[in-house]
Amino acid sequence: xxxxxxxxxxxxxxxxxxxxxxxxxxxxxxxxxxxxxxxxxxxxxxxxxxxxxxxxxxxxxxxxxxxxxxxxxxxxxxxxxxxxxxxxxxxxxxxxxxxxxxxxxxxxxxxxxxxxxxxxxxxxxxxxxxxxxxxxxxxxxxxxxxxxxxxxxxxxxxxxxxxxxxxxxxxxxxxxxxxxxxxxxxxxxxxxxxxxxxxxxxxxxxxxxxxxxxxxxxxxxxxxxxxxxxxxxxxxxxxxxxxxxxxxxxxxxxxxxxxxxxxxxxxxxxxxxxxxxxxxxxxxxxxxxxxxxxxxxxxxxxxxxxxxxxxxxxxxxxxxxxxxxxxxxxxxxxxxxxxxxxxxxxxxxxxxxxxxxxxxxxxxxxxxxxxxxxxxxxxxxxxxxxxxxxxxxxxxxxxxxxxxxxxxxxxxxxxxxxxxxxxxxxxxxxxxxxxxxxxxxxxxxxxxxxxxxxxxxxxxxxxxxxxxxxxxxxxxxxxxxxxxxxxxxxxxxxxxxxxxxxxxxxxxxxxxxxxxxxxxxxxxxxxxxxxxxxxxxxxxxxxxxxxxxxxxxxxxxxxxxxxxxxxxxxxxxxxxxxxxxxxxxxxxxxxxxxxxxxxxxxxxxxxxxxxxxxxxxxxxxxxxxxxxxxxxxxxx
Amino acid sequence: xxxxxxxxxxxxxxxxxxxxxxxxxxxxxxxxxxxxxxxxxxxxxxxxxxxxxxxxxxxxxxxxxxxxxxxxxxxxxxxxxxxxxxxxxxxxxxxxxxxxxxxxxxxxxxxxxxxxxxxxxxxxxxxxxxxxxxxxxxxxxxxx
Numbered sequence: 001x002x003x004x005x006x007x008x009x010x011x012x013x014x015x016x017x018x019x020x021x022x023x024x025x026x027x028x029x030x031x032x033x034x035x036x037x038x039x040x041x042x043x044x045x046x047x048x049x050x051x052x053x054x055x056x057x058x059x060x061x062x063x064x065x066x067x068x069x070x071x072x073x074x075x076x077x078x079x080x081x082x083x084x085x086x087x088x089x090x091x092x093x094x095x096x097x098x099x100x101x102x103x104x105x106x107x108x109x110x111x112x113x114x115x116x117x118x119x120x121x122x123x124x125x126x127x128x129x130x131x132x133x134x135x136x137x138x139x140x141x142x143x144x145x146x147x148x149x150x151x152x153x154x155x156x157x158x159x160x161x162x163x164x165x166x167x168x169x170x171x172x173x174x175x176x177x178x179x180x181x182x183x184x185x186x187x188x189x190x191x192x193x194x195x196x197x198x199x200x201x202x203x204x205x206x207x208x209x210x211x212x213x214x215x216x217x218x219x220x221x222x223x224x225x226x227x228x229x230x231x232x233x234x235x236x237x238x239x240x241x242x243x244x245x246x247x248x249x250x251x252x253x254x255x256x257x258x259x260x261x262x263x264x265x266x267x268x269x270x271x272x273x274x275x276x277x278x279x280x281x282x283x284x285x286x287x288x289x290x291x292x293x294x295x296x297x298x299x300x301x302x303x304x305x306x307x308x309x310x311x312x313x314x315x316x317x318x319x320x321x322x323x324x325x326x327x328x329x330x331x332x333x334x335x336x337x338x339x340x341x342x343x344x345x346x347x348x349x350x351x352x353x354x355x356x357x358x359x360x361x362x363x364x365x366x367x368x369x370x371x372x373x374x375x376x377x378x379x380x381x382x383x384x385x386x387x388x389x390x391x392x393x394x395x396x397x398x399x400x401x402x403x404x405x406x407x408x409x410x411x412x413x414x415x416x417x418x419x420x421x422x423x424x425x426x427x428x429x430x431x432x433x434x435x436x437x438x439x440x441x442x443x444x445x446x447x448x449x450x451x452x453x454x455x456x457x458x459x460x461x462x463x464x465x466x467x468x469x470x471x472x473x474x475x476x477x478x479x480x481x482x483x484x485x486x487x488x489x490x491x492x493x494x495x496x497x498x499x500x501x502x503x504x505x506x507x508x509x510x511x512x513x514x515x516x517x518x519x520x521x522x523x524x525x526x527x528x529x530x531x532x533x534x535x536x537x538x539x540x541x542x543x544x545x546x547x548x549x550x551x552x553x554x555x556x557x558x559x560x561x562x563x564x565x566x567x568x569x570x571x572x573x574x575x576x577x578x579x580x581x582x583x584x585x586x587x588x589x590x591x592x593x594x595x596x597x598x599x600x601x602x603x604x605x606x607x608x609x610x611x612x613x614x615x616x617x618x619x620x621x622x623x624x625x626x627x628x629x630x631x632x633x634x635x636x
Numbered sequence: 637x638x639x640x641x642x643x644x645x646x647x648x649x650x651x652x653x654x655x656x657x658x659x660x661x662x663x664x665x666x667x668x669x670x671x672x673x674x675x676x677x678x679x680x681x682x683x684x685x686x687x688x689x690x691x692x693x694x695x696x697x698x699x700x701x702x703x704x705x706x707x708x709x710x711x712x713x714x715x716x717x718x719x720x721x722x723x724x725x726x727x728x729x730x731x732x733x734x735x736x737x738x739x740x741x742x743x744x745x746x747x748x749x750x751x752x753x754x755x756x757x758x759x760x761x762x763x764x765x766x767x768x769x770x771x772x773x774x775x776x777x778x779x780x
Contacts, residue, residue, distance in 0.1 A: 417662065430669075
């Protein structure tokens with residue numbers, strides 16, 4: 001991966017372009033083939049135009065050359081079509097294709113020059129294009145060679161024509177040959193300058209191309225390192241994400257070691273945690289280390305120089321496994337063919353809590369980038385471990401507290417149970433007949449004890465809703481079913497007190513997603529309070545409605561004693577009882593509304609109260625509606 | 637009183653009930669209530685004593701407290717009896733001072749022992765609702 005950071009530098013076989021060049025070559029080759037199809041019509045047009053202007057030359061030869069160019073270009077096109085994607089990847093095949101194209105063009109160019117006046121041909125200027133194209137397509141050396149070959153070809157044609165070895169084909173304007181005054185003394189500097197132009201063009205184009213490729217290569221390197229950084233960043237991000245989603249350390253460490261091994265491109269990674277006394281490092285997580293290596297093994301810090309250096313505060317150490325004295329289990333590493341290691345400290349709250357290690361099968365493998373990345377990752381892993389430790393501590397504490405509450409519940413309820421049992425024996429006159437006064441006092445004792453029992457029960461409920469983590473188990477509840485249950489539960493009580501008790505649920509009230517027991521407890525508490533604190537002959541009205549499609553509102557409205565404005569803020573606090581409520585009903589736990597609020601809030605709902613003293617009170621409970629609009633039975 | 641009147645019918649059967657509870661007050665209350673209702677009652681204050689009493693004679697029904705010297709002493713005994721062909725048909729009513737709800741969804745102390753099983757069909761919460769308890773008792777005994 002260090003390689004990726006400094007850019008690709010593969011050795012390129014001589015005469016075969018580099019991969020980047022190749023990509024370019026591939027595109028250009030195709031382009032040239034399509035471009036070349038313009039050449040033949042171009043020659044035809046140019047010949048036509050020349051004839052119209054009165055120039056004469058060996059037209060059949062020129063047309064034949066145009067036909068030849070068209071024909072060999074068809075061959076090239078077929079070649080391109082026939083080439084499989086795999087062959088496009090092969091530098092040799094592409095290079096071969098390029099040389100064939102240049103060769104064919106070279107031949108066509110020299111023929112054109114020969115048939116349009118030889119060394120005096122106006123087509124000579126077109127050689128420049130060929131040189132530019134060759135310089136773009138070929139490495140510098142080959143570009144010069146091509147330029148030289150063109151110049152040599154023109155020289156040879158000139159020489160051959162001059163010596164009469166081949167026929168001279170002039171261009172005529174009327175009877176006058178064009179540029180016919182160019183005789184050898186004039187002709188030679190002309191060709192020398194022509195050659196120089198070709199070479200200079202080759203030089204300029206190849207130089208520009210080289211600079212261009214250097215830039216492209218630089219860009220490629222940067223893209224590569226950007227991609228690498230992006231990958232690393234993603235790894236860190238996924239670590240953070242995992243840490244957020246999972247609180248237990250083991251799964252987090254499993255993800256961390258796996259991701260780190262993959263992004264660092266190493267054989268294995270490990271997380272070792274320092275023991276309480278700081279003498280040993282214990283494997284808590286690893287990826288890729290052999291089972292035999294990790295199992296039951298912890299590292300003795302004193303015997304492992306590399307680990308000791310980390311524990312003593314070094315920011316990183318890299319190690320070469322060929323020096324077994326650095327490792328406590330050097331032979332095991334060598335057996336796993338690990339050649340180099342990188343250890344960095346895991347620091348949480350300024351304390352080194354362990355060592356994060358990477359193991360690679362390449363020697364001397366870790367770069368500055370690797371180390372700084374690994375240090376970042378180690379910081380995250382340390383935080384993950386600390387988080388999971390705190391989370392586990394809180395979980396234990398919560399569980400411990402719940403067990404304690406259960407114990408209290410048991411120990412407080414057991415004696416009360418015995419007392420109530422014995423009291424019942426007395427009140428049932430199993431121990432002999434009672435006077436009215438005795439019976440009355442035993443009744444009062446019984447009542448007080450039952451209130452106390454109720455208080456314990458309610459405290460338990462409260463403790464449970466507060467300590468139990470997570471949400472209550474919910475089912476889909478039909479509001480109309482709840483309404484029916486309330487009506488049946490309280491109808492007789494209301495009749496006894498001559499209270500006008502009505503429960504109304506609109507037809508279209510949506511279902512609620514709630515824990516049936518808990519919601520019933522809340523509603524029963526509100527309704528029993530309403531009846532309790534409403535004078536005989538009053539009214540209590542419960543209605544279920546849906547102010548918006550996604551909420552269900554339940555209001556419990558009474559014409560009771562009301563609540564003083566001063567008391568409203570404390571109404572939902574534990575053990576709070578309003579003075580007028582105490583007057584009306586001596587015994588009460590003061591916990592009912594506190595529990596109601598806990599439960600409603602655990603359901604993402606709201607409970608509110610409006611009241612005027614001596615006029616009445618309205619409690620409103622709003623709960624989220626369930627997605628299910630109907631058809632499920634309300635029963636659990 | 638109604639219950640005293642019921643006594644006559646129960647008397648004829650003289651069903652024998654073994655009450656196992658470590659709380660002497662509970663044992664005494666249950667003894668008096670059950671005897672007044674015409675049952676013959678034997679008492680045991682822990683699992684060990686209960687086992688001895690069971691060896692002496694198999695009762696018609698056992699009332700068994702769950703938490704005695706250990707949290708699960710009652711369960712342990714109930715499981716043992718469930719796996720004993722001689723006693724597997726003997727009805728057991730479990731007693732507990734735990735609130736049923738707390739037991740159900742608190743950090744369940746018993747779950748790891750019980751798994752999905754429950755060693756008895758009937759369970760009552762203390763303080764007992766005597767009337768319901770006697771009704772249930774009678775119902776069970778009539779059916780066996």
